[in-house]
Amino acid sequence: MNKAATPKQLGRLAAGGLVDRGQPLSFSFDGRSLEGYAGDTLASALVANQVRLVGRSFKYHRPRGLLSAGGEEPNALVELRGGARREPNTRATVAELFDGLEAVSQNRWPSLRFDVLAANRLLGPLFAAGFYYKTFMWPAAFWEKVYEPLIRRAAGLGRIATxxxxxxxxxxxxxxxVLVVGSGPAGLMAALSAARAGARVLLAEDDFRFGGRLLAERRPVGDRPGHVWADEVVAELKSMPNVRLLRRTCVFASYDHGVFAAVERVNDHLATPPEFEPRQRLWRIVSRRAVVAAGAIERPLLFGDNDRPGVMLAGAARAYANRYAALAGRRVVVSTDNDDAWTTAFDLAAAGATIAAVVDSRESPPVSAGAGLPWMSGAVVRALGGRSLEAVDVRTAQGGAHRIDCDLLAMSGGWTPTLHLTSHQGARPRWDERLAAFVADQLPSGMAVAGAANGERSTAEALAAGARAGMAAVEAVGLRARAADLPSVPPEPTAQRALWRMSGSAGKSFVDFQNDVTTSDIELAEREGYRSPEHMKRYTTLGMATDQGKTAGVNGLALLAERAGQPIGRIGTTTFRAPFAPVAIGALAGPHCGAEFKPVRLPAAHRWAVEQGAVLVETGAWLRAAYFPRSGEKDWLEAMTREVTTTRSAVGVCDVSTLGKIDLQGGDAAEFLERLYVNGWKTLAIGRARYGLMLREDGIVMDDGTVSRLGEQRYLVTTTTANAGSVFQHMQFCHQVLWPELDVQFVSVSDQWAQFSIAGPRARDLLRAVVDSRHDLSSEAFPYMAAADVRLADGTRARLFRISFSGEFAYELAVPAAAGERTVRWLMQAGAALGVAAYGLEALGTMRIEKGHVAGNELNGQTTAYDLGLGRMLSASKDFIGAVMARRGALTDPGRPRLVGLAPVDRAARIGAGAHFVAAGASPTAANDQGFMTSAAFSPTLGHWIGLGLLAGGPERLGEQVLAVDLLRARSTLVEVRAPVFVDPAGDRLRV
Amino acid sequence: MRIPCPHCGPRGHEEFAYHGDAAPIRPDPAAAEAERAFGEYVYLRDNPAGLHRELWYHALGCLTWLIVERDTRTHAIRGVAEARANHAQGQAAQ
Known part of the structure; x- marks a missing residue:
């Protein structure tokens, strides 16, 4: 930007403030080039440039200016940056200014000064409380075509980056x-007291500068400016190794047992983060004690047109003048129901503004106010002006009416303690009539509140309360605290008599500026029966959106209480929920996006599979080879067909390392297995494997797999890939909770072993090439279901199992994971002469369907052993998990959907999993449903599609034809019910 | 929530798997009316507002099944013990 062209900062004071006049920063607002200083927020720089109109309101598109100088800002929501970094709904009051910042106002069309939809104001009655539920009710067809586009255009809150x-x-x-939240006088004293006692202290400050309210006040602390005192305390804290200071860090949530969440805006104050640095950092803070010193938020007064640009909270006007040396107006009226706003009058007068009047709703001003400022007892009843304030109408206590010209109205309805963090676990605050504020009542264990957040409003009270809270915290963690010297502070009046509403006010009085909720909306809601704060919130939208009613909440409750004729304390508050302030989804996601969304598990031979050109598929956390396409193969079906055909005619190799493997040992290992599985184990000889089925205690199938007996007291349990974790947890439950008296130990060895299936008529020939020739692999010496420790020819120790999932003559060879890749390469090399093919999950799945083996699709958490044709495995002579419940009549009803095989009557037809069965000719309704297809595959062996399914009374219906209705794929196929084993039902191939 | 594991010290609750009420004891499958007893064991759980003895598994830690005494209203944890120790007490009570 051309700095010479930027106008002077006409609202900037010549001296004072905490901005660095030696560091000018260029920025733009709605395309206008402007200049601010280092130390500014976007909001303070706008004030310094006398920009008053910063946005349009949500419903009525009314012109709006800055209301506050902090995170509670409801009006000044802007879009920052551009392109993919564009962020909508950013509060200008917390956006730290940087050189080149581009900010754009929102919710106006076509421009901020001229907004077509401001005509919504004329439609005001349409947008009253509950308008979502009333105005746009009918005709229903209007919703999509008329109402929704209208509302979306009218009510947009910024544009997201695309x-x-x-x-x-x-x-x-x-x-x-000790966690200290907030670094105002209370927070600094708490941190200092705790740190000096040796506690590990974490001080978190939302602002980019430590000091809290001290930065915005002229009141000396310890005989020096408050910010100087704050800097000294921070310097001492920084010098201590037991202290961590986090600025630009908003603690936005409080959880049980001292856990807090915070977001640190590490590089939001730069155009782009430096290389290798994050934009933001999400903290989880675990604290033994916490001191919430989060300050307080000022309330607006409710009077006609109280939302005109130029009507500002008194404390904010003071903060802009004192901290940022930016004057929000030259001719000022202060309107208040409390002592604090008088400080604004004095400070603005000292900064050179003219105080036209202080209007105090009480009969007399505070004692210290006798400094010659013009004042009157009464209240502002209306603000005048359009895009900028021009005058206010005042009604005096005596009944007089005055119109006072001004360009700034600094208003104060008192201060609301920021107690959100004390309530996130559900505690309800208590109304304090003297403070006219909700304060924390029952605090979560380990938490204290200090300073303005606890209604301790004067600087002196806050310092003392902070010191007390810090000392109490360190004593609670077993350290000795010594009383800190409190700096001296001049006396400060803090009295208030709450004025909830001006009588005789004209025009709209806004309670919730962000949602355009007015006093009459709340009255209407109450009249229509929405009398609980929660109902009122939802009906009027008061307290919703980005500011969550920080300036609006208590005023709304007070009005509701007044209408209901009840004390505010009885009305109560809405529930405080995290987050305290908006948090970017990116910060919550952290690095866990894209490929880093969740961890990926890779089998030991993953690199080999990738080299083979494998197409990979996610199965749970694992990345596995789906198939290994060769050149000329046009799709997965061709590759899978070749892999199955090669395996069934020669030999195939498949990585099955992902199966769960549990090494079980102990004197009671067999007894433990007896109780875990439905079938018996005591007869299993050393060197033999057996198929096992496991139920849940409710009688439903949990998992299946093989168990091999490796030694007298040692077994290797395998689980399905999907259930590896849950079966291990279940075994731990059975051992630790049910039967700790059993002498067993077990450990997961899933990751320690790589395992390969070697299947097909030439499998033994292939194995002979890699297994040490001392081992006799003949069926006499190593028959079907044999298991043994072996050595490979290169000396690698291995385990060999003669088990088969494919239905072929097959082995599984397990080697230590480190040897996995070299072993598979060796197998493929040694098998080249035999015509070996690597096969993936597609071929594996097809072959198990051909063989009628159940897998995850059938073990779906709803099926019993009986349903799967495995009912005869259930031993009647022993107890096992699920034994009693599996016997329930409803679980053994022959009419249940039970496992069958399916083949399309028209052999050329294709079938798919998920199709539901109805009788041929019946309509596809739920009432006619007879079950569904669980698995389907093209069978290269049979040359047509086949499926497995659960069909009501299935095994008794072999030979019948039913209709498989696949609504998702829009096809219905007549299928023939068959036995589930399509290939080698007698099992001859296994026993060669 | 932080759970003080007797082996690992206080750890975040996300390291643990929750298994609910610790009170049900697996019935004797050989007893009369075993099916009814198992039905209650499998399906019936108390859901008290207040102190609750419940099973937690330190899945991402020491793999121990724990009995945690927790106030369901405040999440205050009164005590944590190994489930296997509890089992011995439970059996003695039976």
Missing amino acids: GPDPDTYEKAFAFCD
Whole structure:
């Protein structure tokens, strides 16, 4: 930007403030080039440039200016940056200014100054409380075509970026004895007291500068400016190794047992983050004690047109003047029901503004106010002006009416303690009539509140309360605290008599500026029966959206209480929920996006599979080879067909390392297996494997797999890939909770072993090439279901199992994971002469369907052993998990959907899993449903599609034809019910 | 929520798997009316507002099944013990 062209900062004071006049920063607002200083927020720089109109309101598109100087800002929501970094709904009051910042106002069309939809104001009655439920009810057809586009155009809150976020986010963990939230006078004293006692202290400050309210006040602390005192305390804290200071860090949530969440805006104050640095960092903070010193938020007064640009909270006007040396107006009226706003009058007068009047709703001003400022007892009843304030109408206590010209109205309805963090676990605050505020009542264990957040409003009270809270916290963690010297502070009046509403006010009085909720909306809601704060919130939308009613909440409750004729304390508050302030989804996701969304498990031979050109598929956390396409093969079906054909005619190799493997040992290992599985184990000889089926205690099938007996007291249990974790947990439950008296130990060895299936008529020839020739692999010496420790020819120790999932003559060879890749390469090399093919999950799945083996599709958490044709495995002579419940009549009803095989009557037809069965000719309704197809595959062996399915009374209906209705794929296929084993039902191939 | 594991110290609850009420004891399958007893064991659970003895498994830690005494209203944890120790007590009570 051309700095010479930027106008002077006409609202900037010549001296003072915490901005660096030696560091000018260029920025733009709605395309206008402007200049601010280092130390500014976007909002303070706008004030310094006398920009008053910063946005349009949500429903009525009314012109709006800055209301606040902090995170509670309801009006000044802007879009920052551009392109993929564009962020909507950013509060200008917390956006730190940087050189080149581009900000754009929102919710206006075509421009901020001229907004077509401001005509919504004329439609005001349409947008009253509950308008969502009333105005747009009918005709229903209007919703999509008329109402929704209208509302979307009218009520847009900014535009999101459409490109992927180019920045990175990270997560961090912190542990401390004492967490202090907020670095105002209370927070600094709490941190200092705790740190000096030796506690591990974490001090988190939302602002980019430590000091809280001290930065915005002229009141001296310890005989020096408050910010100087704050800097000294921060310097001492920084010098201590037991203290961590986090600025630009918003603690936005409080959880049980001292856990907090915070977001650190590490690089939001730069145009782009430096290389290798995150944009933001999400903290999880685990604390033993916490001191919430989060300050307080000022309330607006409710009077006609109280939303005109130029009507500002008194504390904010003071903060802009004192901290940022930016004057929000030259001719000022202060309207208040409390002492604090008088400080604004004095400070603005000292900064050179003219105080036209202080209007105090009480009969007399505070004692210290006798400094010659013009004042009157009464209240502002209406603000005048359009895009900028021009005058206010005042009604005096005596009944007089005055119109006072002004360009700034600094208003104060008192201060609401920021107690959100004390309520996130459900505690309800208590109404304090003297403070006219909700304060924390029952605090979560380990938490204290100090300072303005606890209604301790004066600086002196806050300092003392902070010191007390810090000392109490360190004593609670077993350290000795010594009383800190409190700096001296001049006396400060903090009295208030709450004025909830001006009588005789004209025009709209806004309670919730962000949602355009007015006093009459709340009255209407109450009249229509929405008398609980929660109902009122939802009906009027008061307290929703980005500011969550930080300036609106208590005023709304007070009005509701007044209408209902009840004390505010009885009305109560709505529930405080995290997050306290908006948090970017990117920060919550942290680095876990894209390929890093979740961890990926890779089998030991993954690199080999990739080299073979395998197409990979996610199965749970695992990445596995689906098939190994060769040149000339046009799709997965061709590759799978070749892999199956090669395996069934020669030999195939498949990586099955993902199966769960559990090494079980102990004197009671066999007894343990007896109780885990439905079938018996005591007869299993050393060196033999057996198929096992496991139920849940409710009688439903949990998992299946093989168990091999490796030694007198040692077994290797395998589980399905999907259930490896849950079966291990189940075994731990059975051992630790049910039968700790059993002498067993077990450990997961899933990752320690790589395992390969070697299947097909030439499998033994292939194995002979790699297994040490000392081992006799003949069927006499190593028959079907044999298991043994072996050595490979190169000396690698291995385990060999003669088990088969494919239905072929097959082995599974397990080697230590480190040897997995070299072993599979060796198998493929040695098998080249035999015509070996690697096969993937597609071929594996097809062959198990051909063989009628059940897998995850059938073990779906709803099927019994009986349903799967495995009912005879259930031993009647022993107890096992699920034994009693599996006997229930309904679980053994022959009419249940039970496993069958299916083949299309028209052999050329294709069938798919998920199709539901109805009788031929019946309509596809739920009432006619007879079950569904669980698995389907093209069978290269048979040359047509086949399926497995659960069909009501299935095994008794072999030979019948039913209709498989696949609504998802829009096809219905007549299928023939068959026995589920399509290939080698007698099992001859296994026993060669 | 932080759960003080007797082996690992206080750890975040996301390291644990929840298994609900610790009170049900697996019935004797040989007893009369075993099916009814198992039905209650499998399906019936109390859901008290207040102190609750419940099973937690330290899945991402020491793999121990724990009995945690937790106030369901406040999440305050009164005690944590190994489930296997509890079992011995439970059997003695039976």
